[in-house]
Amino acid sequence: MPEAILDVQNVTLKFGGLTALDDVSFHINEGEILGLIGPNGAGKTTCFNAVTGVYRPTSGNILFQGASIVGLKKHAITKSGIARTFQNIRLFPTMTALENVLVGADAQHSTGMLSALFRLPKHRREEKDGHDRAMEVLRFMGIHRKADELAANLSYGDQRRLEIARAMATGPKLICLDEPAAGFNPAEKVELMNLIRKVRDQGYTVLLIEHDMRLVMGVTDRIVVLEFGRKIAEGVPAEIRDNPAVIAAYLGVDEEDAS
Amino acid sequence: MNFEFLFNNLPELTITGLAFGAIYALIALGYTMVYGVLQLINFAHSEVFMYGTFAMLWTVMALGGREADGVKLVAIMIAALFAAMLVSALVALLLERVAYRPLLKRDAPRLIALISAIGASFVLAELMGLRDRIAGWFGLDDDLSEYVSGARINNSMAGVIEKPRWDVAGVSISSIDVLVIVAAVGMMVLLDQFVRRSRLGKGIRATAQDPETAALMGVNPTRTIQITFFIGGVMAGIAAFLYMLKIETTRYDVGFLLGVKAFTAAVLGGIGNLRGALLGGLVLGVAENWGSALFGSEWRDVIAFVLLVLILLVRPTGLLGESLGKARA
Amino acid sequence: MKNKLTALPKPVKVLLWVLLALFAYALPLLEPPIISTPGVDFGGVLFTVSIYCLVALGLNIVVGYAGLLDLGYVGFYAIGAYTVAILTSFHASWPLLLAIPVGVVAAMVSGVILGAPTLRVRGDYLAIVTLGFGEIIRLVAVNTEWLGDTRGIKNIAKPPGVGGEEGLFQIPHLFWGDGTVLLDTDDKTKFLFFGVLDQIPYYWMGLTAVIIVLIADILIKNSRVGRAWEATREDEDAAELMGVPTFKFKLLAFATGAFVGGLAGGLYASRQGFINPQSFLLLFSILYLASVVVGGQGNRWGVLVGATLVAYLPQRFREFDDFRVLVFGLALVVLAAVRPQGLLPPRRTVRAKKLEHDLEELEEGTGEEEAAHA
Numbered sequence: 029m030p031e032a033i034l035d036v037q038n039v040t041l042k043f044g045g046l047t048a049l050d051d052v053s054f055h056i057n058e059g060e061i062l063g064l065i066g067p068n069g070a071g072k073t074t075c076f077n078a079v080t081g082v083y084r085p086t087s088g089n090i091l092f093q094g095a096s097i098v099g100l101k102k103h104a105i106t107k108s109g110i111a112r113t114f115q116n117i118r119l120f121p122t123m124t125a126l127e128n129v130l131v132g133a134d135a136q137h138s139t140g141m142l143s144a145l146f147r148l149p150k151h152r153r154e155e156k157d158g159h160d161r162a163m164e165v166l167r168f169m170g171i172h173r174k175a176d177e178l179a180a181n182l183s184y185g186d187q188r189r190l191e192i193a194r195a196m197a198t199g200p201k202l203i204c205l206d207e208p209a210a211g212f213n214p215a216e217k218v219e220l221m222n223l224i225r226k227v228r229d230q231g232y233t234v235l236l237i238e239h240d241m242r243l244v245m246g247v248t249d250r251i252v253v254l255e256f257g258r259k260i261a262e263g264v265p266a267e268i269r270d271n272p273a274v275i276a277a278y279l280g281v282d283e284e285d286a287s
Numbered sequence: 288m289n290f291e292f293l294f295n296n297l298p299e300l301t302i303t304g305l306a307f308g309a310i311y312a313l314i315a316l317g318y319t320m321v322y323g324v325l326q327l328i329n330f331a332h333s334e335v336f337m338y339g340t341f342a343m344l345w346t347v348m349a350l351g352g353r354e355a356d357g358v359k360l361v362a363i364m365i366a367a368l369f370a371a372m373l374v375s376a377l378v379a380l381l382l383e384r385v386a387y388r389p390l391l392k393r394d395a396p397r398l399i400a401l402i403s404a405i406g407a408s409f410v411l412a413e414l415m416g417l418r419d420r421i422a423g424w425f426g427l428d429d430d431l432s433e434y435v436s437g438a439r440i441n442n443s444m445a446g447v448i449e450k451p452r453w454d455v456a457g458v459s460i461s462s463i464d465v466l467v468i469v470a471a472v473g474m475m476v477l478l479d480q481f482v483r484r485s486r487l488g489k490g491i492r493a494t495a496q497d498p499e500t501a502a503l504m505g506v507n508p509t510r511t512i513q514i515t516f517f518i519g520g521v522m523a524g525i526a527a528f529l530y531m532l533k534i535e536t537t538r539y540d541v542g543f544l545l546g547v548k549a550f551t552a553a554v555l556g557g558i559g560n561l562r563g564a565l566l567g568g569l570v571l572g573v574a575e576n577w578g579s580a581l582f583g584s585e586w587r588d589v590i591a592f593v594l595l596v597l598i599l600l601v602r603p604t605g606l607l608g609e610s611l612g613k614a615r616a
Numbered sequence: 617m618k619n620k621l622t623a624l625p626k627p628v629k630v631l632l633w634v635l636l637a638l639f640a641y642a643l644p645l646l647e648p649p650i651i652s653t654p655g656v657d658f659g660g661v662l663f664t665v666s667i668y669c670l671v672a673l674g675l676n677i678v679v680g681y682a683g684l685l686d687l688g689y690v691g692f693y694a695i696g697a698y699t700v701a702i703l704t705s706f707h708a709s710w711p712l713l714l715a716i717p718v719g720v721v722a723a724m725v726s727g728v729i730l731g732a733p734t735l736r737v738r739g740d741y742l743a744i745v746t747l748g749f750g751e752i753i754r755l756v757a758v759n760t761e762w763l764g765d766t767r768g769i770k771n772i773a774k775p776p777g778v779g780g781e782e783g784l785f786q787i788p789h790l791f792w793g794d795g796t797v798l799l800d801t802d803d804k805t806k807f808l809f810f811g812v813l814d815q816i817p818y819y820w821m822g823l824t825a826v827i828i829v830l831i832a833d834i835l836i837k838n839s840r841v842g843r844a845w846e847a848t849r850e851d852e853d854a855a856e857l858m859g860v861p862t863f864k865f866k867l868l869a870f871a872t873g874a875f876v877g878g879l880a881g882g883l884y885a886s887r888q889g890f891i892n893p894q895s896f897l898l899l900f901s902i903l904y905l906a907s908v909v910v911g912g913q914g915n916r917w918g919v920l921v922g923a924t925l926v927a928y929l930p931q932r933f934r935e936f937d938d939f940r941v942l943v944f945g946l947a948l949v950v951l952a953a954v955r956p957q958g959l960l961p962p963r964r965t966v967r968a969k970k971l972e973h974d975l976e977e978l979e980e981g982t983g984e985e986e987a988a989h990a
Contacts, residue, residue, distance in 0.1 A: 106859035120850040131847045134840045135859025144839030395956030406948025413942035585759045592748030603737040
């Protein structure tokens with residue numbers, strides 16, 4: 029059995045009286061693409077936030093590469109190797125695409141005030157390293173020609189791609205993508221899913237939130253289904269497709285939406 | 288540190304402190320409401336208060352308050368109260384129109400709105416401080432000499448009203464302090480109920496919570512903002528009236544320190560929160576007064592700011608938390 | 617125009633910069649008409665301008681780069697000035713060159729002490745806490761005998777000169793007559809003697825500090841540190857999730873700003889020879905902030921322009937004396953309404969603003985699409 033890179037153990041998260049996550053457990057194996065799906069409000073993004081340190085679980089534990097990351101600062105979690113994107117794009121709009129990615133790359137650097145001020149070798153080395161890495165991921169995402177554009181001026185699709193590039197630049201082992209294809213047309217979605225597969229082939233492990241069931245089925249190795257903060261199913265895509273609880277959850281939502 | 292003095296005079300110090308605090312609280316309302324709706328520090332609100340103090344003073348002078356007594360004096364005081372409320376409200380509305388609305392329309396950065404407010408504050412204060420010169424341009428300095436002379440020094444209405452002191456169980460209490468506290472707290476309760484219950488109040492709260500949705504639901508944002516400034520102005524006018532009853536002198540730059548204190552009170556209680564403004568004001572007033580007794584009155588302002596820093600460290604959102612509508616995510 | 621300038625080969629650019637710097641140094645000797653200030657010593661005005669530029673560059677790091685609203689910046693300036701005053705005159709007689717570094721470090725340490733607890737609270741609270749800090753520093757000075765209370769501190773050390781009372785050599789000023797320009801041999805500046813009458817050497821000292829800080833500013837902004845500040849300003853949570861320890865960098869910005877503020881205060885105290893709490897009113901914090909915002913926060917050149925205007929205009933138009941503050945206030949209101957991004961906004965902001973609108977429309981479009989999917 030392959031090793032679990034991320035192990036979410038009985039995580040419960042409460043906001044006041046509301047239970048956003050209820051005893052959720054799942055794990056991700058190294059090198060796989062795990063889909064996290066569920067109807068709106070099922071707790072997918074909350075789950076992301078718990079993993080990346082935005083929220084601290086009320087109870088339960090989260091292990092990353094065997095060590096607990098509960099209670100670590102957000103930036104420390106990123107440095108330890110978990111990167112993420114955001115459901116609603118959160119780039120740094122007044123910075124160029126390249127600078128956005130450089131901020132990500134800087135996560136692995138430690139140049140401080142003095143190194144920068146006196147242009148010490150460390151600064152030069154890290155600037156060069158960061159620049160190379162940034163251009164590499166920009167090229168990988170196919171937006172290297174827009175490196176000098178302001179993030180705010182990029183097209184919607186390129187902004188989504190830039191978010192992924194910025195996350196990759198932080199040097200992660202696990203990349204969490206929160207609905208990276210939101211707002212894409214079907215052709216673009218397929219293209220993006222191919223790209224995500226390529227990301228995995230580069231050696232990254234991917235945790236993917238996606239709304240579109242068909243899409244998730246096509247790209248993921250395994251799927252975890254949440255509903256009302258609870259895990260209702262877990263398995264390979266074929267199992268999930270035929271799982272009555274999952275079908276009920278999705279149909280139920282459709283009914284509510286229709287009414 | 289003079290503990291003995293503090294303990295021997297604790298009731299008196301507390302009551303005077305509460306009276307100051309009540310005035311801070313009334314001014315703080317203007318800051319807190321505008322902040323709740325616009326997320327802006329209305330830096331010029333101090334001048335709204337300052338104009339109220341002059342409206343009060345000049346009304347008393349114009350109606351012959353120095354010679355009047357009995358019923359006539361009461362009538363003059365009521366007229367002065369309304370004059371202060373009216374003038375302060377008008378200045379507040381003018382501010383909204385001139386210093387804020389053009390910026391909000393253009394979606395300017397928040398810092399620029401603060402700069403605009405600072406500019407407006409300078410202009411308003413200086414106009415009052417240069418009123419002798421300005422009256423001179425129109426050749427009115429002789430006719431108006433009673434009002435425009437000594438533009439840069441204290442203007443006083445000392446001795447117009449008597450301030451009997453009451454002896455309650457061996458504690459000497461100033462009747463004015465009691466009046467100030469009762470009136471201020473009464474107004475705050477009224478306002479609180481208004482914002483909670485009335486249609487307009489609900490509009491303000493809705494806009495504070497989510498301007499876009501509120502607009503979709505038929506709340507006119509511009510009007511809501513105007514009403515917010517108006518209410519803040521009226522409250523500052525009442526504060527100005529009470530302040531003049533208690534202190535009796537004013538100056539073109541009187542608003543500055545009071546404004547800073549009132550804003551401190553607003554932050555102390557939790558900005559955007561009406562009840563917080565009251566609590567923050569009262570706590571600040573009392574703490575200042577106790578602190579001055581303990582360390583000497585020259586440390587009064589230092590105490591106010593140190594208190595603010597300490598409370599923010601323990602409770603970063605103020606004593607009662609922030610909310611005009613409810614907490615913002 | 618701008619593009620042509622940036623396209624110039626590097627040696628030409630360096631040469632242009634050097635020429636500009638030389639012109640700045642020579643300005644008080646040239647005493648050009650219109651710019652020169654009748655009735656006030658031009659060198660003294662230029663010194664004030666240089667100090668405002670220094671302060672504005674420091675505050676720009678805090679406000680413009682890191683996005684932290686500081687309304688009490690004068691506090692750091694005061695700490696720098698008082699440290700120098702105490703060490704060179706009131707309680708010791710250190711040489712100025714030793715006292716200034718201590719003053720700068722004192723300002724920086726106070727920045728860290730103030731920032732460590734308060735930078736965790738939300739931005740608007742920071743504004744009021746810093747405002748309180750500035751006032752506390754002043755009031756403590758007013759009420760403490762050890763700090764000279766309201767009477768202030770006299771006889772603060774001057775910078776050491778070169779070549780004694782007469783200087784190494786003397787540079788004549790220009791005299792602008794009717795249509796002719798003459799060398800005024802009666803009016804000479806001694807290089808380099810820091811006296812009482814001639815303010816020009818102090819201006820040179822201030823200008824040198826400005827240039828050094830400006831270069832440091834460019835180097836730092838264009839590094840990991842500068843990027844971290846900008847990311848934090850734009851979206852603190854996102855920055856944190858991209859591995860930026862935002863608190864650490866906010867504290868660093870605060871300390872760096874305090875450092876520059878302390879330096880400006882120390883230089884000011886030395887030129888003035890005398891300080892009292894009146895030199896550190898809250899009004900100055902507001903003037904400094906206005907310098908930063910008027911020019912365009914975040915753009916160092918805009919900030920220099922803003923500081924120059926805020927320091928220079930009131931001196932140039934002294935005949936309006938009593939109306940100075942009034943006119944200044946009016947100018948702020950008008951400027952805010954007409955150019956909300958400042959006179960010289962960072963170039964990118966202009967471009968970004970233009971397209972923000974289109975992007976919003978796009979986002980709205982996708983929102984609908986999403987709804988259709990669900």
